Amino acid sequence: MGHDHSHDHGHDHGSGNKTRMLIAALLTGGFMIVEAAGGLLTGSLALLADAGHMLTDSVALALGWYAFHLAERRANERLTYGYDRIKTLVAYTNGLTVFVIALWIVYEAWERFSMPSPVLGGPMLLVGLAGLLVNIVAFFVLHGGSRDDLNMRGAILHVLGDLLGSVAAIAAAIIILVTGWYPIDPILSVLVAVLLFRSAWALIRDSGHVLLEGAPTSLDRDAIARDIETHVVGVRDIHHMHVWSLDGRRTMATLHASLESGMAAGEAIARIKARLADEHGIGHATVEPEYGDCADARNDHNNHSH
Incomplete structure (x- = not known):
């Protein structure tokens, strides 16, 4: 609603x-x-x-x-x-x-x-x-x-x-x-x-x-994950990352972000989205913030980006 x-x-x-x-x-x-x-x-x-x-x-x-x-x-x-x-x-x-x-x-x-x-x-x-x-x-x-x-x-x-x-x-x-x-x-x-x-x-x-929702050939999913880990303060690890294009022009992403304890989730999400848009041309992203273990770890062991 x-x-x-x-x-x-x-x-x-x-x-x-x-x-x-x-x-x-x-x-x-x-x-x-x-x-x-x-x-x-x-x-x-x-x-x-x-x-x-x-x-x-x-x-x-x-x-x-x-x-x-x-x-x-x-x-x-x-x-x-x-x-x-x-x-x-x-x-x-x-x-x-x-x-x-x-x-x-x-x-x-x-x-x-x-x-x-x-x-x-x-x-x-x-x-x-x-x-x-x-x-x-x-x-x-x-x-x-x-x-x-x-x-x-x-x-x-x-x-x-x-x-x-x-x-x-x-x-x-x-x-x-x-x-x-x-x-x-x-x-x-x-x-x-x-x-x-x-x-x-x-x-x-x-x-x-x-x-088939394949990653655009111009983008390297694992390199993008490493870039966020390196340049966004408070992010420990990026995993469960998917990158795809809706129509050949509009690129989208979903990812899990493991955050340092004490890092505000809202602030981290805003920084990650800004980095994705400014550096990689990904205009729409869904970010799931996590502290500690990944919520999906038991269900999916084969979907980690690196």
Whole structure:
């Protein structure tokens, strides 16, 4: 009763990122229709495949926008940290979908390489150039947002995949116009797929680490514990320490602090929190002060930091 600690931090970039995501979703979805029509008119399977790619991406961008929308909701008694982690969940899902798209591109490339079909290179080139322009605009719209946000990284990854797809379509169209060699289309598609695999794996790894509540790679939990023991007066020992990130940007910690007898608990907690915030960028910490034996010592012998 009366504990309205909503933890409403970290939304300074949220509104701008949300608007950027919506613009990119509209650009991608709008041009997807144009590219699909171009693919049907030219007989280009490459353009149709890229239109399918852009359809998936526009849906992913729309989901990313909705994740930002949900993250703006205040924390409540059931979701005490709010909805921020939805952005990370969407980023993880985006990474998986890009991985599947890359597999599909490889499969399609193999099919096309086995049975090359004629393509109208001129119209294909025009549609490819228009797609490149749209994707460059969408990329720069997203690139102006926060690169620390995993949801934004996922969105940029999707648009980058579309941009590379447009470059490949343009290159293939030029080579087809000059030489008439149709297999260049699937060859360039595989190159794009390899780049997508690499980026998707990085996004899945980073967002998965956040979802598993792993310690941020930039922080050393044991070093932080030693730092507090060394620099905060009245602290004998730090143990049962956990460090994790809520959304890839906001870092949190819980810890037990064994205090010298006579050291005021409130004063020690304030100093520890100040040290964590000022030196290690941990803005939210829960500190359990102790005198003598640890209250959890009987229950957990494997969770000490050092």
